[in-house]
Amino acid sequence: MVCKLDVDVEEKTAWVESGATIGQLNYRIAEKSQNLLTFPVGTCPGVGVGGHFSGGGYGVLLRKYGLSADHIVDAHMVDVKGRFLNRESMGEDLFWAIRGGGGASFGIIVSWKINLVAVPPTVTVFNVPRTLEQNATKLLFKWQCIADKVHEDLFISPLLSRVNSTMVSAFTALFLGGVDRLLPLIQDSFPELGLTRKDCREMTFVESIVYFDGYEVEDPINVDVLLGRDFHVRFFRGKADYLTEPIPEEAFQGIYDIFFEQDQETNGVLLFFPYGGKISEISESEIPYPHRAGNIYTLLYYAGWDLESTDDTYQRHDNMLKKLFNYMTPYVAKNPRTAYINYRDLDVGTNDKLGHTSVQEASVWGKKYFKNNFYRLVHVKTMVDPENFFRNEQSIPPFNLVKDEL
Numbered sequence: 224m225v226c227k228l229d230v231d232v233e234e235k236t237a238w239v240e241s242g243a244t245i246g247q248l249n250y251r252i253a254e255k256s257q258n259l260l261t262f263p264v265g266t267c268p269g270v271g272v273g274g275h276f277s278g279g280g281y282g283v284l285l286r287k288y289g290l291s292a293d294h295i296v297d298a299h300m301v302d303v304k305g306r307f308l309n310r311e312s313m314g315e316d317l318f319w320a321i322r323g324g325g326g327a328s329f330g331i332i333v334s335w336k337i338n339l340v341a342v343p344p345t346v347t348v349f350n351v352p353r354t355l356e357q358n359a360t361k362l363l364f365k366w367q368c369i370a371d372k373v374h375e376d377l378f379i380s381p382l383l384s385r386v387n388s389t390m391v392s393a394f395t396a397l398f399l400g401g402v403d404r405l406l407p408l409i410q411d412s413f414p415e416l417g418l419t420r421k422d423c424r425e426m427t428f429v430e431s432i433v434y435f436d437g438y439e440v441e442d443p444i445n446v447d448v449l450l451g452r453d454f455h456v457r458f459f460r461g462k463a464d465y466l467t468e469p470i471p472e473e474a475f476q477g478i479y480d481i482f483f484e485q486d487q488e489t490n491g492v493l494l495f496f497p498y499g500g501k502i503s504e505i506s507e508s509e510i511p512y513p514h515r516a517g518n519i520y521t522l523l524y525y526a527g528w529d530l531e532s533t534d535d536t537y538q539r540h541d542n543m544l545k546k547l548f549n550y551m552t553p554y555v556a557k558n559p560r561t562a563y564i565n566y567r568d569l570d571v572g573t574n575d576k577l578g579h580t581s582v583q584e585a586s587v588w589g590k591k592y593f594k595n596n597f598y599r600l601v602h603v604k605t606m607v608d609p610e611n612f613f614r615n616e617q618s619i620p621p622f623n624l625v626k627d628e629l
């Protein structure tokens with residue numbers, strides 16, 4: 224599928240159709256700007272622009288620039304009456320709603336106009352694995368204390384998994400600059416990691432996207448893969464949490480125990496994404512995505528498996544993630560326990576089978592995703608789609624929809 228993608232380097236903007244992938248988007252911007260511009264998006268190049276932007280969209284640039292949705296300046300969409308709208312004709316309420324409220328409740332977004340952001344010609348990446356025997360627990364605890372406070376050019380994201388009889392925390396990082404500037408920063412804030420020049424690799428930002436998708440990549444890195452669509456096609460189960468306090472050091476053992484009690488075929492990972500910087504500076508109500516100041520990181524519980532899996536594969540992985548999720552209850556954001564619409568999780572509550580519900584019932588899951596922005600989303604939905612044409616298990620309901628009469 225070829226999607227239109229017009230990059231204007233002078234104006235530092237682009238129009239991108241919803242069917243493009245975020246890999247294609249980054250590739251074209253890098254190509255047109257000689258690697259000096261990009262757009263903040265998630266770490267998996269195969270993800271589509273349509274859902275990603277309309278739910279928020281975060282990745283390695285979230286500390287420097289915030290979310291994808293924070294940089295959208297116009298959109299073309301088709302509403303329930305079949306009208307083709309732009310920002311001016313849809314109005315500011317609807318334009319607000321589709322930037323983080325999940326596009327599927329409001330219409331079909333055809334394309335987006337985005338403001339591009341600057342990146343230096345050279346960035347530095349590293350991926351430093353540490354086992355329990357190499358002090359992984361102490362390092363993870365320390366990471367929680369510095370991750371949201373270090374320089375906003377630095378994004379360090381641990382990935383915790385089981386490898387044979389130990390746990391490994393792989394500290395993966397992107398730094399917006401060269402290794403000479405990075406090393407003193409790490410020495411200052413996270414010397415315990417023991418990072419050396421040998422661990423680091425300099426590259427262009429667009430190459431780092433390929434690196435983050437696979438870590439082990441050839442030299443030179445082939446960025447043309449970003450134009451394809453066949454990225455690691457896997458089934459997976461995911462859940463998310465936000466943390467406002469560090470997990471106590473002694474509580475990590477309970478996490479490891481859950482990993483160790485799984486059989487060899489059941490694999491999960493925990494991915495820690497640091498907050499702080501730009502994402503935390505923007506107000507909770509600027510767009511529907513409300514998870515801003517006060518969060519030190521977000522945690523993704525992820526379990527993936529290949530297509531040729533047996534029938535009970537989903538169940539085993541789901542059980543594992545639910546155990547981890549339950550165990551984490553005391554340590555994560557509360558009242559509500561917040562969630563991210565782009566990691567849609569039906570466990571937090573759903574509409575009825577037809578996608579209808581009352582505002583009160585939907586507020587149970589709606590406030591987890593959107594906090595008080597949920598009510599403004601309901602207001603917008605009521606204005607633009609009062610009959611609830613655009614609906615799914617977790618679409619925003621309009622006011623006055625009496626479920627029993629449907």
Ligand SMILES: Cc1cc2nc3c(=O)[nH]c(=O)nc-3n(C[C@H](O)[C@H](O)[C@H](O)COP(=O)(O)OP(=O)(O)OC[C@H]3O[C@@H](n4cnc5c(N)ncnc54)[C@H](O)[C@@H]3O)c2cc1C
Nearest residue numbers: 241265266267270271273274275280281326327331332565
């Ligand atoms: C492998 C993988 C890695 C991911 N990594 C990240 C990450 O790093 N950061 C992050 O923030 N998220 C990440 N995500 C989550 C991702 O942002 C969401 O799954 C997103 O919804 C995907 O959008 P899509 O268009 O590809 O998906 P789809 O499944 O096509 O759509 C998802 C939802 O968006 C709606 N939608 C899609 N297009 C439109 C449109 N044009 N108009 C209106 N509604 C539309 C759909 O109806 C559906 O409800 C990841 C997902 C995967 C599968």
